[in-house]
Amino acid sequence: MEIIKFQEFRNKVRGNIRKVIIGKADNIDKIVVAFITSGHVLLEDVPGLGKTKLSRSLAKTMNCSFKRIQFTPDLLPSDLTGIYFYNQRSQEFEFREGPLLSQIVLADEINRATPRTQSALLECMEERQITVEGNTIPLKKPFFVIATQNPVEQFGTFPLPEAQLDRFFIKLSMGYPDYNEEKQMLDRFMDSDPLETLQSVVTMEEIQYVQNNYSKVHVSEEIKNYILDIVKATRTHKEIELGCSPRASLNLMKGCQALAAIKGRDYVIPEDVKELAVPIMSHRIIVKNEINIGNNKAQSVINDILNTVETPLEKI
Template sequence: MSSTTDTDPVTPEAGAATAHDPTEQPATIEDVQRVASDIHRAVSSVIEGKAEVIQTAVVVLLAGGHLLLEDVPGVGKTMLAKALARSIDSPMRRIQFTPDLLPSDVTGVSVFNQDSRTFEFRRGAIFANIVVGDEINRASPKTQSALLECMEEGQVTVDGDTYRLAEPFMVMATQNPIEMEGTYPLPEAQRDRFMARISMGYPTSAAELEMLDVHGGVPPLDRLTPVADGATVQRMARRVTEVHASPALRQYIVDIAGATRASSSLRLGASPRASLQLLRAARATAALAGRDHVIPEDVQLLIEPVLAHRVILSSDNQHLHRGVGGVLAEIVRRVAVPSGPR
């Protein structure tokens, strides 16, 4: 039984990779800033008082990553994911992760056609530009693993055949804390594929009061109109990859990752994939700030959202209830910051 919100096969256009038009004008840093600002403004019309959270979500989108939203129920995780998806005029699918969800519900399944006497592939809900995975840690580890190839390689392999996913492709998954009943912890390999993890947190009193006023009538999500499309986002993402990162800056990222692996406070340090995604996110952060080069402050700003969900505290630190954020902050303070030409 499928728990996706749409069980019909996705059209080929939604499942095929977006072709790059060689005649299109290259995007500028100003273009990236403008598009990011439009998306931020659109999402802010739905999510009040969470500017930093929205900023991180936009950074992940333009860096070509995936986003994990973790917090207690009722603080707007799914609303943020849906608002970001709706701000982009591209195919979107939502998957409600439940214990009985099967991997084939996510990736698709081959069905025998009696008329043609052949097997036909029916695309699963993963074939879209934006995939909203609601309560991902309520599905079994087997179903969660169906996302591994999709998120890392942008493709799906079923019965020996490989199908490319759309571009841009982004998974925004929500999860409740593992202390909540009926949840499964995400495997390390799954967590490592999310570029960043953010927590919504409770709103301020003023933001909650505004929410009561605004959401008491027509839901603002219904009034949100797209401010960009998939082709535009992909064009901005290509410009982000061209943001300059000096050799010293790249070494700084490697040194931070290496320090997490050598730290006695951590049982598991950051992976090489974490280093790569930290660089990609830093490039997007620099572009949103109007710069064509990355500075150490861009990296430092992203340490916790990009690395915290990937590392595991040592047993001693877990017993002391020490937070991962504090350990990472201490590691960053010990790593030499590059200076000189950028």
Template sequence: MGENEIIKGIVHNVSKVIIGKEFEIYNIIKGIIANGHILIEDVPGVGKTTLVKALAKSINLSYKRIQFTPDLLPSDILGISLYNQKTMEFEFRKGPIFSNIILADEINRTSPKTQSALLEVMEEKQVTEGNETYKLTEPFIVMATQNPIDYEGTFILPEAQLDRFMIKVNVGYPEKKFEKEMLNIYRSEEPLEKIQSVATGEDIVNIQNMVRKIYVSEEVNEYIVNIVEATRNNKSVSLGASPRASLGLLRIAQAWAFINGRDYVIPEDVKENAVSVLSHRITLSSYARVNNLKGEDIVKDIIKALPVPRVKGRRV
């Protein structure tokens, strides 16, 4: 099976469970093959958690779910050192973070202190406990769900935490015809229970390596930098996107080019993904809040204002 067939197989698998959301599923696949972490934000009940479960079942990898609650502690995520009276030494018992796919469910329902436990592991894919460092097995993907921050009982994710999510996806309510189809399907069966894996961890790592080799011209690189720089010089933004955001936009553009069967990135790959990569990484200014602007609106305005470079294709 070719790499693109593997991706299509995963999307087809998940579409059996989440009806009418192929676009959103592809957005998540972009983040996975770009070797990034994905933040899924939306109101309760639209299938965020079910979507992640379906993805995890479609790929033959170890999977753990961490339910984020106000009383969750960092040790509940990373693990803890316990004293062994027989050996008279401390032993580290690994937490659920030691898995390939992590569902961080309702991540913004726990305190920023506990959320910060993910900073090192998401960036460096390792856990440090005392003088010891424990590496995680590749691939390692955190897929976090969160409810909008104006919902009761939620905390705002720290800027450093948001910046580690390569892409943010909104699921949204299904169209009426798809919601009716969902009712017919779920009336007599549970599609999630019937899903079989269609890819392995080795497949995903192989695709991730291929994505990194997708050619990016100097013109496209400059276009990415211009977009990110514009977020830093905007009256609607008090804190612009970081260099990590530039790299994230590059990786997602490479992933989208790969999905579309190209071995090079075109400016449209950048334009189509800029909102989902950058909107959650910028901090709005008081001007933006007064004018009811959202991060998505600001990034869209930046894209409209900047000239798009002309790139014919890959130069050999």
């Protein structure tokens, strides 16, 4: 395994996206980690912070097909997967592809769709396939879902069920830019939109290499035990009603492997676990007396667990 290829991949992707998105290097790195591990991203933020531009920039950077789906209460599962229709000219049924047959899919305001439509995403996110009229259709590779939801406006929304939240590899928030970043944004977008001229910078071979080799990054027994201790603590914490599933343990380990690789290491250290624990685990727990999806109580509880679980000494 050539670690330099992971660093080059991260630098190319981050550098290209930052031609459009000002700052947010840390979030871009975490999205790259999710992409390498074939995970999916949930972006929870108020409107207008660049979530759609980030998604489009990623698709152009990767030279992947892209579709944006605006989720609404009247959206049907067939609007996502596609339908079979009768072609009168050929007198045969033909399949019309839905947006889920793209490589990078932006599910915008996902919590505005009904649970029935949201459930159409479960199969494609986990099994990388869709089923239409009893026919199973494999999805293109790579397949990557970026879903957004508004943490403020709750009228007319359907909260994501735990089973679907658990399928998102990581949950992130873009956050407001600082003064200087917003000033740069005004300057950059004054004459034209840099997204229109953005070019792809990575090849499919590079994508396949990082996705197929990140798992070779070494994870010591001490790090595995550290991950398990953190996850186990979510199941016994007094503030948590429902703890993390085993999928959280697996995703945290995979995320740490990918993060270590893009940082130039072929081994995982405790700081990798601490960096990813909150974004990978906070949306997988149910906190007691949590009123709405926009508060930070879940993140605070995970940070509290990180402060109480003993950090292992580095043993490679």
